[in-house]
Amino acid sequence: MKDYACDRIRNFSIIAHIDHGKSTLADRLLELTGTIQTVSKGASTQQFLDKLKVERERGITVKAQTASMFHAHEGQEYLLNLIDTPGHVDFSWEVSRSMSACQGALLLVDATQGVQAQSLSVFHAARERGLTIIPVLNKIDLPAAQPERITAQMEAIFGIQPSEVLPISAKTGQGVRDVLRAIVERIPSPEGRPDDKLKAFLFDSSYDRYRGVISLVSIQSGILRKGDRIASSHTKKKYEVTELGIMHPEEVPTNDLHSGQVGYIACNMKQSSEAHIGDTLHRVGEVIEPMTGFQPAKAMVFAGIYPIDSNDFPKLEESIKRLTLTDRSVTVQRESSTALGQGNRLGFLGSLHMDVFRQRLEDEYDANVIITAPTVPFKVIYKDRTVLVSNPTDFPDVADSTSKVREIQEPIVKASIIVPEVYVGDMMELCFSHRAEELDYRYLDTSGASSSRVILTCVIPLSEIVSDFFDKLKSRSSGFASFDYEAAGYKRSDLVKMMFLLNNKPVDALALIIHRSAEQSVGRLWAKKLHKVIPRQLFEVPIQAVVGKKVVARETLSAMRADVTAGLYGGHYERKMKHLENQKESKRKMKRIGSVDLPQEAFFDILRTKRS
Numbered sequence: 001m002k003d004y005a006c007d008r009i010r011n012f013s014i015i016a017h018i019d020h021g022k023s024t025l026a027d028r029l030l031e032l033t034g035t036i037q038t039v040s041k042g043a044s045t046q047q048f049l050d051k052l053k054v055e056r057e058r059g060i061t062v063k064a065q066t067a068s069m070f071h072a073h074e075g076q077e078y079l080l081n082l083i084d085t086p087g088h089v090d091f092s093w094e095v096s097r098s099m100s101a102c103q104g105a106l107l108l109v110d111a112t113q114g115v116q117a118q119s120l121s122v123f124h125a126a127r128e129r130g131l132t133i134i135p136v137l138n139k140i141d142l143p144a145a146q147p148e149r150i151t152a153q154m155e156a157i158f159g160i161q162p163s164e165v166l167p168i169s170a171k172t173g174q175g176v177r178d179v180l181r182a183i184v185e186r187i188p189s190p191e192g193r194p195d196d197k198l199k200a201f202l203f204d205s206s207y208d209r210y211r212g213v214i215s216l217v218s219i220q221s222g223i224l225r226k227g228d229r230i231a232s233s234h235t236k237k238k239y240e241v242t243e244l245g246i247m248h249p250e251e252v253p254t255n256d257l258h259s260g261q262v263g264y265i266a267c268n269m270k271q272s273s274e275a276h277i278g279d280t281l282h283r284v285g286e287v288i289e290p291m292t293g294f295q296p297a298k299a300m301v302f303a304g305i306y307p308i309d310s311n312d313f314p315k316l317e318e319s320i321k322r323l324t325l326t327d328r329s330v331t332v333q334r335e336s337s338t339a340l341g342q343g344n345r346l347g348f349l350g351s352l353h354m355d356v357f358r359q360r361l362e363d364e365y366d367a368n369v370i371i372t373a374p375t376v377p378f379k380v381i382y383k384d385r386t387v388l389v390s391n392p393t394d395f396p397d398v399a400d401s402t403s404k405v406r407e408i409q410e411p412i413v414k415a416s417i418i419v420p421e422v423y424v425g426d427m428m429e430l431c432f433s434h435r436a437e438e439l440d441y442r443y444l445d446t447s448g449a450s451s452s453r454v455i456l457t458c459v460i461p462l463s464e465i466v467s468d469f470f471d472k473l474k475s476r477s478s479g480f481a482s483f484d485y486e487a488a489g490y491k492r493s494d495l496v497k498m499m500f501l502l503n504n505k506p507v508d509a510l511a512l513i514i515h516r517s518a519e520q521s522v523g524r525l526w527a528k529k530l531h532k533v534i535p536r537q538l539f540e541v542p543i544q545a546v547v548g549k550k551v552v553a554r555e556t557l558s559a560m561r562a563d564v565t566a567g568l569y570g571g572h573y574e575r576k577m578k579h580l581e582n583q584k585e586s587k588r589k590m591k592r593i594g595s596v597d598l599p600q601e602a603f604f605d606i607l608r609t610k611r612s
């Protein structure tokens with residue numbers, strides 16, 4: 001590794017809106033540099049860097065992957081370190097941490113779709129970090145590609161010179177060699193100080209059953225060798241480096257890592273919480289100034305996760321624990337509910353993050369889970385203190401006149417939507433129906449054609465966009481709208497807790513925090529849903545939606561006939577016994593809310609239908 005001094009190293013990432021072709025381009029780069037063999041072409045071609053099953057199914061990258069490659073350019077051998085970044089709004093934290101190990105970024109824009117919401121946000125993130133940006137126009141092989149028009153758009157939006165834009169097809173490989181050339185020629189080499197004390201910046205980590213925590217580091221100065229005794233600036237804990245190397249693209253052990261290089265280390269770290277993202281590792285006994293770290297990712301969407309069969313709780317909890325080892329941004333806390341029994345309350349970066357996690361849980365651990373309605377962290381301000389509440393059960397009853405609550409605030413975000421002009425009306429309506437304010441828009445193209453695209457910005461409560469906003473946005477724009485948001489603080493809001501009563505008993509797992517203006521519509525909708533999924537009981541069951549003491553909606557579930565075995569004719573004793581046996585078994589899985597028996601599956605149905 002010592003042959004690769006800083007001037008022969010380029011650290012870069014590929015940034016793009018979702019589906020614009022990052023993984024495909026990464027694969028081509030790995031192939032062209034001989035890092036991986038050409039994978040079979042055709043429909044079954046599988047991207048190398050997208051590793052998780054859920055990523056492949058959904059076609060999104062969830063966890064950033066890093067790969068080093070060697071590339072000869074004008075008689076010199078270069079070490080190119082690619083840091084793959086995820087492309088969804090929920091993962092912007094991962095985007096930012098991957099960028100911190102780079103000096104440059106390939107900004108990939110789809111030549112058929114043009115600049116989209118996340119193209120803008122990742123561009124700004126890269127610019128803020130002072131990265132050199134290489135604009136790349138992808139998918140020029142497609143008949144629908146409009147290279148001139150999109151290049152003009154990139155010039156208008158990003159101020160990029162058209163002559164700098166590299167037109168390519170990551171699929172066919174056309175133009176990709178020029179990308180390699182540009183990486184070497186345009187991106188500055190890292191500023192390493194090989195003779196200084198060791199400073200290794202920890203930017204990612206994963207967990208290996210045998211070796212413990214594997215950390216990805218970027219060496220800012222000095223040299224890291226196998227056997228070195230190192231310490232964490234953050235935790236002050238000491239370790240010995242048992243293995244280190246580069247990702248090529250799998251782990252390839254080396255003897256050392258030099259200033260400017262990027263690689264992995266194993267050092268007997270047992271707990272993944274010890275690997276603090278943004279930490280600076282140094283040699284034991286040396287005093288260094290740590291690098292500026294990151295703000296830890298803040299969970300913004302919370303939901304309770306429960307097993308369908310309460311007996312499965314230990315298994316589910318174990319699965320959740322194992323999954324959170326690979327996804328450190330998920331926060332976990334135990335909670336219990338009278339309706340659903342033992343469970344965990346998890347915090348996610350956003351709603352897609354939550355969906356991805358649930359799917360991974362189901363895929364990898366075969367776990368059937370009930371997820372409660374997502375909530376965001378609300379601020380409840382009392383006279384003498386402020387409490388963050390992310391569980392509806394803990395939300396105070398503000399409708400109560402004796403309430404000591406002074407004010408409730410909710411998190412708001414600044415949202416941007418990029419959409420063809422014809423959908424602007426629909427998008428505005430959608431935003432207004434979700435309590436958007438400060439709505440504004442401007443044209444992105446100067447052409448004035450009817451297909452001109454518009455960027456719409458607004459300030460909108462986070463709680464309004466965590467459940468089905470994205471789906472609505474997509475369906476009401478025929479899939480053309482793209483969406484991104486950034487946190488914009490907190491705002492006072494008129495929120496209330498809605499409870500659902502079955503036979504006058506509240507069901508805690510179904511509590512919701514909603515805006516007062518929506519209490520009628522939400523109350524009615526949910527009461528109807530409950531009526532549909534709750535099995536009839538031996539007596540009449542009133543279903544009520546209440547806010548404070550006020551009933552805002554009501555449905556009545558009529559009683560069923562008393563004798564459940566009446567339909568079975570006499571004499572068939574075995575059959576009758578079997579039926580009773582079955583009943584007993586399903587009773588076991590029933591939850592008793594007051595006097596009402598509810599199968600756990602009913603919650604699954606209620607909460608699932610709620611999200612659609």
Ligand SMILES: Nc1nc2c(ncn2[C@@H]2O[C@H](COP(=O)(O)OP(=O)(O)OP(=O)(O)O)[C@@H](O)[C@H]2O)c(=O)[nH]1
Pocket residue numbers: 016017018019020021022023024025047058059060061086087088138139140141142168169170171172
């Ligand atoms: N025709 C054509 N299709 C391409 C090209 N590049 C990528 N694609 C296709 O576009 C789709 C998305 O490509 P990906 O590489 O998965 O996109 P991505 O940006 O990595 O997506 P995320 O990781 O989900 O953000 C895939 O179906 C690719 O086969 C290209 O140059 N031409």
